[in-house]
Each structure stands twice: as C-alpha cells, then as structure tokens.
Amino acid sequence: MAYSELNAPMRTIMTPGPVEVDPRVLRAMSTPILGQFDPAFTTIMNEVMEMLRLVFQTKNKWAFPIDGTSRSGNEAILCSIIEPGDKVLVPIFGRFGHLLVEICERYGAEVHTMECPWGEVFEPQAVIAEIKKVSPKITAIVHGETSTGCMQPLKEIGRACRELGVLLVVDAVASIGGTDVKVDEWCIDGLIGGTQKCLSVPSGMAPITYNERIEEIIQSRKKVERGIATDEENQQVSLSRPIASNYFDLSMLQDYWGPRRLNHHTEATSMIYALREGLRLVLEEGLETRFARHELHEAALVEGIKAMGLMLFGDGKNKLPCVTCIEIPKGIDGEAVRDMLLNEFGIEIASSFGPLHGKIWRIGTMGFSCRKENILFVLASLEAVLLRKGFQVNRGEALQAALDVYVGKKEKMVASQRSL
C-alpha cells in the first residue's frame, strides 16, 4: 500500500493544451480553502465574474465558470437552450465542430451541418446563406479549431444571426486569452472559453458568458431544486420542458452565482483561486499586449519551421495564432518523433485527430508556454530529432530565422510603443 510522493517530471509543454501553468497560478492553488458561502469566498466569486467580463470583452451580466473541463461549458449552454426538435446549424471545419453536433443531437435537436475540408474555414457569406436556408433557432460554431489550427471569422456571421433572430453560440475554448474574442461587438449570444489553453490555468473549469437573449430562454425553463425550493416554488409548473441536465442547468447556476446564492453544487474552491490568478495575469499583461505576444512567438515559430524546410498545414490566411500545424514529412514516423522529443528533450507536441491523425504535428504557443525560450528549444529539438530520424533539414537555419523575428519585432514593438 506504499504509494510514493507525487513525482511529476518537468516538461516543456508545446501542445494546443493543456499547457504550462504560470507559477503564480500554481501558488494560488495551494492557498487554504474557504467555505462556499463565506463572504470572503463569495467576494472572490464576484471578482472572477468581473474579470471574466473583461476578458470576454462583454457587458453581459452572466459570466462564470462551469465546474468541469472545457466541453462542460458547451454542454451547459447548449442543453440549457435546446428543447427537443429545435433546429441547430453547425458548420464543421474540424473535430470540435463534430463535438457540437454530438451534444446538440443528444439533447434532441434537429441538427443541420455544413462541412468544409479540415484545414480551411468557411466564407462567412456561405454560412449566412445556410442560416437563411435552414432558419435554425441556434447556430453553434467553433472559433479556434485546435484540431486543424484554423480560426473562423465570426463578425459577419454574428451580425447576420442577430438580424435574423438566430442565436449564435461559439466555442472559443482555444482562442480566449490568446487572440481577440469580442463577444459584444461580434454579436455572440453564448460563448465558452477554456482554462488550460491560452489562459494557462489547469483543466477543470469552463468559463462561459451569455446575454439576455439566452437568459430569457433559461428563465422560461427555470426550476428550483426539490429539497431547497419554497412551497410556492415547488408548486410552480413550468410551461416549457425543463432543462435535461441538473448539473448543467444554467437557471440553477445563475441562482448560485447570483445574489440569491442558492446552493447548487459546492464551488471548486482551488480551481476558482487558479482561475482568478490566471485572469489577473491576463489583465495585468493587458489584452492587446498579450495578443501581440502570441503573434510574435507564433511568427518566430513559423519562420523557424519554414527555414528548417518543413511545410505548414492549412489555410494560412485563417490560421489560429496559438496553434501551428506542420505536415509530417514523407517517410517520417510522426509518433516516433514525438516520443523522442518527449523522452530525450522533455518536450511535448501534439498529433491530431480523425483524418489528420499521422499527417500533421501540432505545436501550441499558448499562454505561459508561449515564450521565447520555449520556441527556441522546440525548434532546436525538432531539428535534432528529425536529423536523427534521417530527414535532411536545413541545418542551423531554424534558430537563425526565429532570432531574426525576435530582433526585428522587438524593434517594431518599441517603435509602436513610442508612437502612442
């Protein structure tokens, strides 16, 4: 029965999540906990809501985390607004579009899909035309598709949805905190973020936000839980079908996060501490500066990869800044390269899913993992491993190309700061 102390090796984590966690966030998690209704704790909950609004660039009343991993946020929003038979349009451009379909189907939606090849995104007008044709209650779409490294432009789609009276639900798990996600300006009704990617907080929470259009639907399906409801509430009969999940019932979660503080679950204290510190780091850095940092390191990585003689995968025009996909060269065993990177260098990069499995590697440049020494180390290591596996890279070029970006960009950043 003797289990050893926890011994986790140190890694350089360059996947599209989970990524390295800022030491300040790790430290916050070791803070002794508070009870869930302790005023000191509910104050922290309120602060987290405020900070989430800033990161989501929204004035929405509701912005709080679901206590579950990222996809729990998708399920919470979708199951709270879908009633059986509702029409949902899901444009699919990678694995996580399929996930949205899965969730919607399980909750009884009539799902319409449109697909484009993995590695591309949709022309907004094509999506808008489909929305007009299908006339769904909801359009659900991924913003940053980590499986392909592509990012779907949403502004025009959002405005069209608003005009047409269609709800727009967006999975921004991979993009939030790493690139612009303008919830209000883009007319997004419900949005899900992730913690373990550009926010650099451990997996286990899914911050969401939604506006009054979604709140109205939720309120119409509201139910106060048996065992804590008043007699009057127990006698109320909802006209709409109740939300199928208790855990993901946003009408109950609102009453827990709102002033009534009605017990639902017991909030995940240490994860809230982590999320608060992660959000604080984002706001201290500033959204614009943070997004510029992600672009800088992306540029250094991309130039390094190209200089090495490798090919990028996917539509460069709509690249997700925090994920870079690389075609695995012919004759090279992608998994053997990943294994050697992990075992010899302690570096983790990712493979992909479905049709792209074995065809591309994915390198994440997210949050705390997105820093110069990591970019330089992953380029140097990948070059060495590929040489070892018999692939003739352009020796020594990758680091020079990356350093060129850092030197050049640094001058530009200083210049741009001067001009302000």
Place this chain on the structure above:
Amino acid sequence: MAYSELNAPMRTIMTPGPVEVDPRVLRAMSTPILGQFDPAFTTIMNEVMEMLRLVFQTKNKWAFPIDGTSRSGNEAILCSIIEPGDKVLVPIFGRFGHLLVEICERYGAEVHTMECPWGEVFEPQAVIAEIKKVSPKITAIVHGETSTGCMQPLKEIGRACRELGVLLVVDAVASIGGTDVKVDEWCIDGLIGGTQKCLSVPSGMAPITYNERIEEIIQSRKKVERGIATDEENQQVSLSRPIASNYFDLSMLQDYWGPRRLNHHTEATSMIYALREGLRLVLEEGLETRFARHELHEAALVEGIKAMGLMLFGDGKNKLPCVTCIEIPKGIDGEAVRDMLLNEFGIEIASSFGPLHGKIWRIGTMGFSCRKENILFVLASLEAVLLRKGFQVNRGEALQAALDVYVGKKEKMVASQRSL
C-alpha cells in the same frame, strides 16, 4: 483594473463540507502540470484508480473521478444507465434524496419515492418491501445524508437488490473516507463519493465506481465520438438509445480512463494531483484507524454539546459519524450565532436546508478538519457566542466533557491496539 493578490482569510471549517484541506494536498496542487497523454500522467491516473478501489473497498474494474463537483458523479452514473421510462425507486430521508429524484426525472425515468421524516432513516425491510412492490430497474439512495446528519444502513438493502435483480446506486458523497462504505460486501452496483468532505480534497471531482452489471448497460449504449471515431465505428448503430449527456457518458469516460486512452475531455491535472495525495493520506492512515478517529472526535463533540445543555437533532442510532446536528435553542437566532462564530472566531458551521432551515445547526467533523484542536475550539467558541446572545449554557462544562472523552478514549484505543 487592479485586482489585488488572492487574500483568503484562515478559517476553522467545521461544516459538512467543504472542509479544510490537508497541507500536503495543497502542496501537491502546486506541482507543475503534465500533458494528459504523457506516460508520466497516465501512470498517475492509473494509481488514482488503484487507490480509489482500496478506499471504496471494491474489486471493480472501474473506479475513477468525474471532473465535476460531487453531484456530477450522481448524474454520470444515473444518466448512463437510465433510459426514458425506466423505473427508479428513491427512498428520501433528506435533501439529497430529492436531488436523486431530480436527476432521474430529468433523464426521463419513472420515479417512485418513499419518504420518512427528516432526521430518521428507513427500516431496511420497509425499503425492501417497496422494492418488491415497485419492481424498479434501479434503487437510488443516499448513504450519509448531510442535510439531517443521518446514515442509512445499506447491507440488507444491497443483498435484497442483488437477489431481486435490481441495481443499487448509492450516493456516498458524505460518508466515503469517514466511515465504512463496503461497495462489494454490501452489493452496491454504482457508488459516488465526494472529495471535499471526509477525503479533505477541494471540491471539483466526484470519484465513482461501478461493477460489471452497470458496465453491461453502458456498453450496450456505447458510442464513439464523431471526429475521433473510426469509419467502422461511425457506421455502427446502437440498438439502445444513446446516453443523453456527452460529458457524463460513462462509455466514453471508460475509453479515456482505460487502455485505449481515447480523448474525451482533458483531465483536470491539478485536481488529480490533489485527489492522489488525498487518497494517499487515507491509505497511509489506514481505513480502520481513520474511521476510529472520526468516531473519537464525534464523541468528544457530542459529549461537549450535551454537557453545554444543547439538544442533538435526529435519530442517534443512525447518526452519520461525521455530521452532528444541533437543535437551535428557542429564542436564539441561528444565523446570528453563525455570523458571530465566523466574524469573531473565524469558525464556520452550517445551517440546513428546506424544513430544517433555521431549526438546526450542523457541525462537520470530516477529514483534516476532524482533529482535537478544532473540536475544542468550536465548543469553546459556541459556548462563548451563546452566552453573548443570552442563552444560559452550562458554563465551562463542554470542554471538560470533551477532554474526558479524549483521555478516556485514548486509553481505550491503546488497550484495543494491545489486544490485537
């Protein structure tokens, strides 16, 4: 935009959860994270499964946490086995029985209930008679009901269920790690534990276990997720209705926790570290010793409360060892007492729900919070606050009574160890 560093006041947390977290668990959470498919991490996942089996006292193949707060475990097991129209019997003896009803109803079950007054439990024979009458597919019942401080004997009910071919699902959120829960010996088919109570790990995970009877149902509803399924799997049509929730679909969670390691969510790394350390602490202490510790401190608290002149609430014969319910004396404002305990002494105790709200206080003696200095401090503080509020307690008696227990029991414990 200047949010201060996280400043959480130190509290003595004597509620029925969440409770104080062992410093070793807090420290484990500050460990830098690993990627989810890093062999170093999957080894940790496997160790957690092994340790959970020991704590659950089971040989079940499946024992792993759901990434959500405790009730997510209830929902995961119930939604994975309930198909619309299935009959479920829920004997209710407090708030969390009502929660089981809620969850079962939302997933379309035909729910039959039986109730006894809050503060009592059921005669096993009464439950067995009802099972025979209703002939449900599932009996779902709470083991330790924190809302009333009562514990339902399960052994006879479990054996009857097995004989009758009825599945028994047990919510042991409050009891696991604090008192005996014998999954195999009591013939429990599916069981849910909590982290933030007697395991003294922060809220945010729900460890569950289930046997081959439940696995068989799950397998018959199995679905591999779109976007990662093979072509063959995409073409398979399940004969049963798929599980309504994607997040809680145990057939997918099995493939993630099992050798196939098929991606579902991204495991909540830091919470797994916490759970591993919490379980390691339980196993180092030893189940028997740990349960005896909970009984010792419970006895000291109970004797102190009685000596002070307060009345215990509920059926003493079936008391949950880790929760002590106290009747709020007539004329005393229970919330004002709780506020003063928190604000002057930094001690948190709980009120209760529904019909017991305003009528009882609940003091938890769980996990790391369950230690001598906490018991003595809460008794001394409660006495002082009650005197301040004008209630005439027997001055000075509570601590003497508690100390008597500690002195007496210590001798007994030494004696019993000698006789082994």
